[in-house]
Amino acid sequence: MPHSESSSFADRLATAVSRTNSVTCVGLDPRLEQLPASIRQMADSGAPDAKAAAYSQFCREIIDVVKDRVPIVKPQAAFFEQLGPAGMISLGEVIRYAHQSGLMVITDAKRNDIGSTATAYAQAYLGVEDASPWGSDSLTVSPYLGRDSLEPFVDVCDQRAAGVFVLVKTSNPGGGLLQDRVTDEQTVYERVADLVSELNQDRIGASGYGPVGAVVGATYPEQLAQMRAAMPHSWILIPGFGAQGGSADDVLAGFDPKGSGAIVNNSRNLIFAYQREPFAEKYGESRWQDAVSDATDQMNQVLLQRFSR
Numbered sequence: 001m002p003h004s005e006s007s008s009f010a011d012r013l014a015t016a017v018s019r020t021n022s023v024t025c026v027g028l029d030p031r032l033e034q035l036p037a038s039i040r041q042m043a044d045s046g047a048p049d050a051k052a053a054a055y056s057q058f059c060r061e062i063i064d065v066v067k068d069r070v071p072i073v074k075p076q077a078a079f080f081e082q083l084g085p086a087g088m089i090s091l092g093e094v095i096r097y098a099h100q101s102g103l104m105v106i107t108d109a110k111r112n113d114i115g116s117t118a119t120a121y122a123q124a125y126l127g128v129e130d131a132s133p134w135g136s137d138s139l140t141v142s143p144y145l146g147r148d149s150l151e152p153f154v155d156v157c158d159q160r161a162a163g164v165f166v167l168v169k170t171s172n173p174g175g176g177l178l179q180d181r182v183t184d185e186q187t188v189y190e191r192v193a194d195l196v197s198e199l200n201q202d203r204i205g206a207s208g209y210g211p212v213g214a215v216v217g218a219t220y221p222e223q224l225a226q227m228r229a230a231m232p233h234s235w236i237l238i239p240g241f242g243a244q245g246g247s248a249d250d251v252l253a254g255f256d257p258k259g260s261g262a263i264v265n266n267s268r269n270l271i272f273a274y275q276r277e278p279f280a281e282k283y284g285e286s287r288w289q290d291a292v293s294d295a296t297d298q299m300n301q302v303l304l305q306r307f308s309r
């Protein structure tokens, strides 16, 4: 069932952020070798479907822990794809389970292609309930193929009240090789930000935000401030917090003056919190779910302290 205009992706996200009083996005990046032993043993046979069952179980348990603590989760498709067809079934289950648990979902698959193929990707991933087979609220997409490759995604966002996050300034150290290149007196990432704003025009909802969001890494705080100003109506997905070195101070500039308009992803440091201090000592492997809940609460707290929402 398509959503009504009053529940656009951007507005639903704003509501979910207010309801949970959290801007944390929990990244679901299951890595077999880091799973707690109780779950890892489900995959002892080494068969892909056994590994996929372990991933589903792990992600479901994380969802149970974080569902009232955060607005949104981001399953990383790569880890599921790595297992072949069984992994993709698991990804689908995880997306559905997150929705049933009241969480919004970004599927992180960084898709794109020529326009007609992009339409197929958009139809596959975007749209909750019965609108699409994957049933995701939103998808990460690459801008490399240009405007006509992004438009099909935006069309489907319009039809299904979905959203996209366009890679603008990524968190990895090598991203600048192409993104920081200057041409026509602006960097490539600045040009992509302009494109994001152009595509978002005339689509701004009651929350002040539109369906075309941007990815900007926590590892580039100066550019994050610049990108917040350049795309005032785009939700910004900020990865790179925690394991990649981004701090609460670094992500601050990604938010609007009301402390909204951005969500901060954390994958490894939340879902495998039981492996690092102080959680390792406090909970150990057997209470890994308590480590996830404590680490998520601490991240919420640390970010909340920086805003008065």
Ligand SMILES: O=C(O)c1cc(=O)[nH]c(=O)n1[C@@H]1O[C@H](COP(=O)(O)O)[C@@H](O)[C@H]1O
Binding pocket: 027, 029, 076, 108, 140, 169, 170, 171, 172, 215, 216, 217, 239, 240, 241, 242, 243, 244, 265, 266, 267, 268, 269
């Ligand atoms: O689109 C993303 O989410 C993304 C973009 C980016 O620039 N950098 C980045 O790390 N990511 C993703 O965000 C997650 C970061 O994971 P952690 O470093 O474990 O928090 C991974 O799933 C990455 O694929």
